[in-house]
Amino acid sequence: MDFERSDALGEKASPDLGRVPTKIEAEEVDHGADTQLHRSLGTRHLTMVALGSAIGMGMWLGSGTSLVHGGPASLFIGFFIASTVIWSVCQSLGEMAVMYPLPSAFVQWTTLFVSPAAGFALGWGYWFSYWITIANELQGVVTVLSYWTDAVPTAAWITIFWMVIILINVGVVKFFAEVEVFSSTVKFSWMFVAIIAMIVITAGGAPAEGPIGFRYWNAQPVKNGFKGFITVLPTCIFSMAGSENAALVATEVSNPRRSMPKAIGSIWLRLGLFYVLGSLMITLTVDPSDPDLFGGSGSDASPFVIAFKNAGIPVMAHITNAVIFISVISTGSISGYGGSRMLMGMAHVQMNHRIFGKADKMGRPWAGYIATIGIGGSLAYLNVSNAGAEVFTWLSNLVALLTVFGWGMICITHLRFRYAWKLQGRSDEHLPWRGLAFPYAPWYGLSWCILIIIIEFYLAIWPLGERPSARNFFANFVCIIAVVCIWICAQIWYQCPIWNDASAIDLDEFRRFYADHHDEGNIPLKKPLFQRLKVLFE
Incomplete structure (x- = not known):
């Protein structure tokens, strides 16, 4: 059988706790692990959300700002480093999402394996990043x-x-899922075309230009020295923010053990094609001193658009701009989805008002939509009285910081989960799915997250091309200050230890059981899930 046993079936199966429910029973009763969300999505939806959720203005537009500030070598190396970090994080993410596909995913994992205070800080920090991203995408x-x-x-x-x-x-x-499947298909299909076309342009096949080769790398590979290079890193991280949204979708997928590994396995396509190869093509075809680049003094256009425009192929420039438009709308809508699910998950573990934990009969969490999309859309009006590139810099730096904080906590949570799993005498062979390169991958990801936060702190005090000021510092670093304050207050409120006792964590209580997994045939079904998580707060 290829369906899962859920806690939501606990009462129905209570006369015979060892019995596996029939598929008909699962379809009738199972609607999202004690939430009002519906498990109506499949592998195709999860894979395309995983592929396309992080492809927004960070790559299409923000790469232009990075090229202006850091030069071609800095841009390429920055995207390569960021790609290795998110690959490492996604290995942890996938393993945890198969085991515990919960509405707010990493927030509830952190609450269970680290501490309630850490989960509280992570949850609200992530929610901040969702509505900030909506504002940035509308900009x-x-x-x-x-x-x-x-x-x-x-x-x-x-x-x-x-x-x-x-x-x-x-x-x-x-x-929503079908919209994302369509937009992700458009993004990746056009990216194949764009990369091939840019290779032709570099080789001298464009109507308006001769061979370019490595002209811009040879002229000035790095602008503004080491400081120019580290200035690029936050934008590269911002470009990949949202990759973790696949874990939020997992709770509405019929079989995460089948779908999530495929979604995580496809990440090489996004990292290799879109970010690494795409950034390389930008550095080969676009002059870092072009005034029309986003963040320059001209039209604030995407480097992809400029590459085709300067090459004398205006049709491809217009099509690329249209694809960018679709990407930006897609990323904004995913952020609305993620923020609403984040609020729902936190409501179920008593970190938020209970009204955010409810959804209508169609599985729509209205309170979460109103709060997330409402605040994000309102914040977008900052763009009315400020330059677009300036607003982008403010908001992307905030999202980048919240993202690396979140990625770091995902790595820590995975390490704590595996520690508790081993401490309680369980074998790794019994995990439904295992991420690659453990424990090296989570340690690698965590190390880079800490380093990038330090870099952001340095740039907030001594920004590139500007004098130090309190305004710059708080505009670029206030979110970390807010998260630390939230964490300290939560620590005082919950009076919880810094680390939950790994030997006392119930590893089966909050997990999804799969009827076709070899070691789960005799595990009894549990009573309602989120009602029991409150013991962590007592």
Whole structure:
């Protein structure tokens, strides 16, 4: 059989706790592990969300800012480093999501394996990043559309596409998933075309340019020295923020043990094709001193668009801009989805008001949608009175910091989970799915996350090209200060230890059981899941 046993079936199976429910029973009763979410998504949806969720304005537009500040070598190396970090994090993420596919995923894992205070800080920090990302993506819409026309007021564009993000999310979950499948397909299909075209441009096959080769690398591989290089890293991290959203979708997937490994296994395509090879093509075809680059003094265009425009292929420049537009809307809608599920998961572990833990009969958490998309859309109006690149820098730095904090906590949680698993005498062979390169991958990811936070702290005090100021520091580092304060307050409120006792953690209490897994045939089903998590707070 290829379906899972869920805690939601506990009472129905109580006369015979060793009995495996029939498939009909699972379909009738199982709607999301004690939540009102529906498990209506499949492997295709999860894979495409994993592939496309992090492809937004960070790569399409932010890479232009990085090229201006750091030069071609800095941009390429920065994306390569960031790719290795998120690959490591995703190995931890996948293993945990198969075992514990919960609504707020890493927040509930951290609460269980680290401490309630850590989970509380992580949950609210991540929720901040979701609505900040919505604001940044709406700001990106204005930049993308300004390539074609400046006739429409900025506030009007923000309002129109704020409504679009709302409409995508308030439909049934399957509609949202199909939108993401479509947008991810468009992104990757066009990326294949764009990379091949940029190789041709570099070789001298473009109408308006001769051979380029490594002209820009030879001229100035690194701009602004080492400081220019480290300035690139936050934007590279921001470009990959959202890769972890696949873990949030896992709770609404029918069989995470089958779907999640495929989603994690496909990450090499995004990292290798889109980020590493894509960034290399940018450095070969676009002059870092081009005034039209996003963050420069001209039209604030994407480096991909500029590459085709300068090569004398305006049709491809327009198509690329349209694909960027789809990407930005897609990332904004995913952030609305992720933020609403984050609030729901926190409500179920008493970290949020219980109203956020409810969904309607179609599986839509309305309170979470209103809070996340409402605040994010409102914040986007900052772009009305400030330059787009300036707003992007503020918001992307905040998201990058919250992201590396979240990635670091995912790595710590995975290490703690494996420690508890071994301490309690269990074999790794009994895990439903194992990530690669343990324990090296989580330690590698955690080390880089700590280093990047230190780099961000340094840049907040001594920013590139500006004098130190309190305004710059708080604009670029306030989210970490907020998360630390939240953590300290939560530690005092819950009066919990820094680390939960690994020997006392119930490793089976919150997990998803799979009927076709060889060592789970005699494990009794549990009573309702989230009602029991409250013991961690007592």
